[in-house]
Amino acid sequence: MSPSTDRHVSILATGAHLPGDPLDNDALARVCGPLPDDVLEGIQVKRRHWMVDPVTGEHRTSTSAMATAAARQALERAGVEAAEVDLIVLSTASPDYLLPVAATYVQEQLGLENCAVIEVRAGCVGAVQAFDIARRLLADGTYRTALVIGAESVSPLLAPVFLGRDPHKVRMRDRLTVYTFGDGAGAVVLRGGEEGSAHEGSRQVFATRSMGGARKPGMLIVGGGTDAPLHEQQQRTRLMDIKLDIPGTAQFGPKVFVEGIHDMLRRSGLALSDIDACVLPEGNAEYFASEYGTAGLSEEDQATLSKIIVENLTDVGATGSAAVPLALDAGWTEGRIRPGDTVLLLAIEASRYLYAGLTLTWEAPFPTS
Template sequence: MTTAYDVQILSTGGYVPGDPLDNATLEKYVGPLPDDVLDGIQVRTRYWMIDPATGRHVINNSRMAERASRQALERAGVEPEELDLIVVCTATPEYSLPNVATTLQHYLGLETVAAIEIRGACAGWVQALDLARRQLEDGTARTALVVGSEAGSPILAPHFLGKDPASVRMRDRLTLYTFGDGAGAVVLRAEPAGTPAGTAEPSAFVNACVGGLRKPGMEIIGGGTDVPQAEQLRRRQLLQMKVDVPGTTTFGPQVFVRAIQEMARKDGRSLGEFDAIVLPEGNADYFAAEYEAAGLPAADIRALDGRIVENLADVGATGSAAVPLSLDAGWTSGRIRPGDRVVLLGIEASRYVYTGLSVTWQAPLPA
């Protein structure tokens, strides 16, 4: 007879590198943005793993993942040796191989563990969490660490290093002001269903790519195998981040509306019955003017008020780390409490992927 297991999130952890880089300081390096544009992107501070004056790396992706992981493990009272599974999501690894999951395993001092890496950016951490949840539910593993870590600043640096700030293109400034680095992690544990420690409400999961025939909303070009290396070296920049601002602005609200409506249907709840919706890269006002046009009823728009958990203004858009960093901020601030029904929602712009997972929160406020 197969044993059924319930899965709980025991703890979160978060790490952002260095000191906060506020807009006034960033302006000295990359030039200004108009006030209305700054208000639109919402970011007041971000953290970079590079020194903005020199481009020198202060830390790397895997070490940020380690810092967040160790904090989550300590809060959970779990030793690294208890882990059966590590799942890491990132779009900015140090190397193509070895992957960040196995490098994190090495930093945690683990000889043997199941280690998986997902490259899904803003939507990928929720995919990673669901993958781990399913392996714990079927008994494949008992204790898992799920990490999202992103190091975008080294890609951004060539846009401004060694240049007169006045010469930095406005479209590049928009990207520079938007993105930050960091890592977030959670520790999961499975307990036999029906036991006091193994009583949990079932989760609901949604996942779709809805931009398969659209122009990419975001691209990171270079360092891959699209053309010969000699041709890549002749490009204006070896690595370039491109964002389709008009496309993401117009289509992004539609992706969000589709995602949150499907999540509510799958979970069998109205939006007003969720206690917290972790939507890290933009609060309820970010697309508010576009929600109704994208098909979200006025009652649902009102229901979002006070339920969105996000920290975009404080850390910037952090890709794979966005959902776990927002979740960490929500839990440690007391915004997310035991008994809350929580939606973790990630939306990724390159091909417009959305993914969502609902959980009933059980972890008490960390000491």
């Protein structure tokens, strides 16, 4: 369908959910040992929320429950009843179960007997990919009202690293992983307009790519898959584990970002100076931003980017699929994203060095509730 006959797709509202009280760095030091001050400064995370009790390891909620809570807030702010939703697209790398997909549990918790559900298995890039899937299905008239959700529960992988152990005997590289990640969910309500109502001024451009086909993964979550027989998996020190290539991500991650932003600018015809808000989780992390120039971003673009980045890494940590919608929600509710703004969503994922970007024109007024 040509752009002239596409339906205009609008963001009506966002929502967010963070489980439990925030855990600051002092709280983590008590359970897994401290990190040096310069390392803490490099990762920039001061607080995060976990669905796991850091003392007992008990689960206090679930991925689908967090996703539903974020969805309910977004629907309330949008003034949309759950019954009006005919499409749910959810991204997560930490579902409640391998099957049924977590999106069907969101459907159930919202009381929807019938609804189209699509799930993207990904980390940071997944929510942007989910957004574009929903956008296209609304633009062509297949559905009218969609929930796009990113939800992640990383803490269940982190707790076994330190539970029952002397905090000072936890390896420094394991501590770095524990301090980096948080849990949460973010949601967006999208609605398609009438046929022929799309217009060039709000044209949404999407791009995604994996740049790590010839590299080892920057992040690997092991366990529960089919890489080895189950009896062999059960012999591992931890049944499930998260492994980070910290030097590799620090070196190659900024190159993925720079390629992603250049790709999006080429496709959209925009200059960085045309963008009012760049939703870029981890965009201000020192270890990441310090390499922009080496990766090929001009000094002028670096200066421009520093003024438009919208992120909340300090308060929530690295949250995988939830990162972009949580940052988007924070930007909107804090007034950093306003009606008429040209917004670039850009997610970078270390797993196989992926990026996903989407440009859009923001329309939702400042939330009143």
